[in-house]
Amino acid sequence: MFDIDLWREIFQSINMNRTRSLLSGFTVAFAILLFAILFGIANGLQNTFEEAFVDDADNAIFIRSGLTTKANKGYQAGRKIQFENEDYEFVKEEFGDDIEYITSRVYKNLNASYKNEQNTYDIRAVHPDHQFLEKTLVKEGRYLNFNDIQNNTKVVVVGRMVETDLYKTVPALGKYINLNGIQYKIVGVFEDEGSEYEERRIYMPVTTAQKIYGNNDYVDEISLTYNPEMNSDQALAFGNKIQAKLKERFSVAPSDQRAIRIWNMAQGTKQVDIMTSSLTVIILIIGFGTLIAGIVGISNIMIFIVKERTKEIGIRKALGASPRSIVAIILIESIIITAIAGYVGLLIGVAVLELVGPSLEVYFIKDPGVSNTLVFGATLTLIIAGTIAGYVPAKKASRIKPIVALRND
Amino acid sequence: MLKINQLHKSYPIGDSSLHVLKGIDISVEEGEMVAIMGSSGSGKSTLLNIIGMLDEADTGDYILDGLPIKNLTEKKAAVYRNKFLGFIFQSFNLINYKNAIENVALPLYYQGIKRKERIEKAKFHLQKVGLLDWADHLPKELSGGQKQRVAIARALAANPKLLLADEPTGALDTKTSHEIMAFIQSLNDEGKTILMVTHEEDIANMCKRIVRLRDGVIMEDKKVNQVRAEQYV
Numbered sequence: 001m002f003d004i005d006l007w008r009e010i011f012q013s014i015n016m017n018r019t020r021s022l023l024s025g026f027t028v029a030f031a032i033l034l035f036a037i038l039f040g041i042a043n044g045l046q047n048t049f050e051e052a053f054v055d056d057a058d059n060a061i062f063i064r065s066g067l068t069t070k071a072n073k074g075y076q077a078g079r080k081i082q083f084e085n086e087d088y089e090f091v092k093e094e095f096g097d098d099i100e101y102i103t104s105r106v107y108k109n110l111n112a113s114y115k116n117e118q119n120t121y122d123i124r125a126v127h128p129d130h131q132f133l134e135k136t137l138v139k140e141g142r143y144l145n146f147n148d149i150q151n152n153t154k155v156v157v158v159g160r161m162v163e164t165d166l167y168k169t170v171p172a173l174g175k176y177i178n179l180n181g182i183q184y185k186i187v188g189v190f191e192d193e194g195s196e197y198e199e200r201r202i203y204m205p206v207t208t209a210q211k212i213y214g215n216n217d218y219v220d221e222i223s224l225t226y227n228p229e230m231n232s233d234q235a236l237a238f239g240n241k242i243q244a245k246l247k248e249r250f251s252v253a254p255s256d257q258r259a260i261r262i263w264n265m266a267q268g269t270k271q272v273d274i275m276t277s278s279l280t281v282i283i284l285i286i287g288f289g290t291l292i293a294g295i296v297g298i299s300n301i302m303i304f305i306v307k308e309r310t311k312e313i314g315i316r317k318a319l320g321a322s323p324r325s326i327v328a329i330i331l332i333e334s335i336i337i338t339a340i341a342g343y344v345g346l347l348i349g350v351a352v353l354e355l356v357g358p359s360l361e362v363y364f365i366k367d368p369g370v371s372n373t374l375v376f377g378a379t380l381t382l383i384i385a386g387t388i389a390g391y392v393p394a395k396k397a398s399r400i401k402p403i404v405a406l407r408n409d
Numbered sequence: 410m411l412k413i414n415q416l417h418k419s420y421p422i423g424d425s426s427l428h429v430l431k432g433i434d435i436s437v438e439e440g441e442m443v444a445i446m447g448s449s450g451s452g453k454s455t456l457l458n459i460i461g462m463l464d465e466a467d468t469g470d471y472i473l474d475g476l477p478i479k480n481l482t483e484k485k486a487a488v489y490r491n492k493f494l495g496f497i498f499q500s501f502n503l504i505n506y507k508n509a510i511e512n513v514a515l516p517l518y519y520q521g522i523k524r525k526e527r528i529e530k531a532k533f534h535l536q537k538v539g540l541l542d543w544a545d546h547l548p549k550e551l552s553g554g555q556k557q558r559v560a561i562a563r564a565l566a567a568n569p570k571l572l573l574a575d576e577p578t579g580a581l582d583t584k585t586s587h588e589i590m591a592f593i594q595s596l597n598d599e600g601k602t603i604l605m606v607t608h609e610e611d612i613a614n615m616c617k618r619i620v621r622l623r624d625g626v627i628m629e630d631k632k633v634n635q636v637r638a639e640q641y642v
Contacts, residue, residue, distance in 0.1 A: 005518060016506030315502045318463060320491020320519040320567070323483045399483065403463040406502060 024301040025341035031294025036349025042283035044368030072253035084217040101129035102224040125209030141188035148205040157188035159199035235266035299389035306393035314405025323398035330394040342379035416469035431625035444613035447622035495564030499576035510544040516567040534562040554585035574605035591638035
């Protein structure tokens with residue numbers, strides 16, 4: 001039931017006892033403010049971490065070969081291990097169930113030219129899956145496809161900076177590019193979130209490069225991404241399994257560290273996971289602590305308020321106030337103050353994060369912010385805590401004999 | 410109006426207890442004006458507080474306006490206080506953040522009367538004590554006599570059957586005391602039943618009956634010739 005007179009009583013009490021209201025409001029506002037800022041900063045740190053690993057797929061494994069360092073099965077140390085297309089097929093066959101994308105890579109460094117402009121670029125000859133491994137964003141045209149691999153077509157996909165370097169303002173899509181004397185058609189232009197350096201690359205079908213630049217089946221590197229549902233421990237084990245299988249295939253000693261080399265992103269992911277989860281724990285502790293401090297503050301204020309109002313309670317009781325109306329007037333007042341102050345604290349906190357946020361990027365804090373749900377939850381917790389903390393002394397005050405309350409000076 | 414039979418009250422003091430009222434018998438008829446006198450510690454204030462339902466007796470009967478006052482719930486006591494009793498205190502006990510008219514209207518709020526009507530009634534009673542012009546003033550802006558008059562207006566607002574005054578002139582100078590007493594006498598003239606505690610002989614003589622307490626028993630209960638306060642004003 002809405003009782004306008006009760007609200008009038010409460011607002012008069014808040015308004016006429018401004019110091020008391022402001023002080024108790026300040027405690028709540030400050031607790032929520034700290035809570036919002038701490039959580040915001042923590043979220044900012046987390047954003048930085050996440051962004052650092054956004055460039056490449058974070059579930060990637062890269063496999064390269066080198067020289068053996070140990071004699072094994074009748075072979076001498078120092079033998080060169082060379083991957084070929086067969087090995088790519090082998091990995092794909094053997095581990096297909098756990099592989100998301102897989103590609104070979106052949107590295108070349110070629111001189112590229114268009115009309116009078118020329119420059120040297122990294123060429124990567126790859127399979128179509130490479131697009132997803134590198135998170136390449138095709139801006140115009142298309143990426144390499146199965147048909148290109150099948151038919152050794154002379155097509156390339158060039159980076160945005162290659163287009164800028166060689167073609168200036170003319171669109172590169174559909175034009176030809178000369179790579180060490182051979183003409184390739186540009187079928188796509190790409191962007192990469194990583195850096196401009198990554199946008200100075202040229203992709204061509206792996207089979208084309210093998211045919212034109214060596215007439216062999218050689219592969220410099222096999223890259224793959226594993227099933228993203230694997231956790232970092234499973235992923236590390238998966239990488240080791242691939243390595244062991246390949247060592248066996250090439251008759252490399254199991255303890256040989258150089259012949260078959262694996263670089264597993266899960267290694268880094270695991271560290272980041274540990275970092276983020278410990279950060280989360282620290283944040284939770286801090287947030288929880290702030291809330292507890294707020295709750296203790298509110299409880300103290302409520303006890304103080306009831307103490308201060310004891311005489312008023314006595315007068316009201318002498319004039320015919322029921323115990324319920326005494327509890328109501330004290331509790332509703334505290335709830336109103338807590339709610340308003342909590343909201344003010346939230347506003348200030350969000351405003352501070354907005355204002356200071358951009359300048360914190362130097363300190364690895366990016367886009368600090370808090371979800372409204374979280375802060376409303378915190379405010380609600382404080383309101384509930386304040387209600388409980390206030391209810392006990394209010395109830396007690398409503399029960400004391402008016403004569404005792406009146407004697408209280 | 411009021412009948413008290415073999416009333417006892419004691420307060421615990423540490424391990425022992427202090428027997429304050431030792432079997433009080435008293436009855437008050439409608440329209441009386443009674444002064445309860447006694448030195449400090451005689452139990453006069455305790456008696457008044459029990460009559461006012463601000464405190465509870467240990468044993469004995471107390472019947473107010475035909476209703477037995479015993480083992481009341483807090484809620485019921487609140488209703489009875491509001492309906493039957495008006496209080497006047499030595500220290501006025503006004504709510505300091507409410508202005509004069511709001512203080513007077515407060516008992517009406519607890520009667521559940523609508524705001525407009527409350528204000529009307531409060532105005533009427535403020536006018537009666539001659540303070541309508543001070544309606545918007547806070548207690549701290551009023552003199553002692555004015556505060557007590559606001560308190561009297563508040564006590565009258567709910568139109569109680571019995572007016573209880575605990576040393577109503579205790580905090581006032583002689584001249585103001587006489588003004589307040591003259592006003593209380595005029596209320597009695599209109600038919601209000603009044604019970605007051607005082608330790609001042611001249612104030613007691615302005616009532617119609619004096620009950621003297623000593624060590625928790627009634628020593629003397631006699632009717633007196635009322636001294637009118639107007640003559641000193």
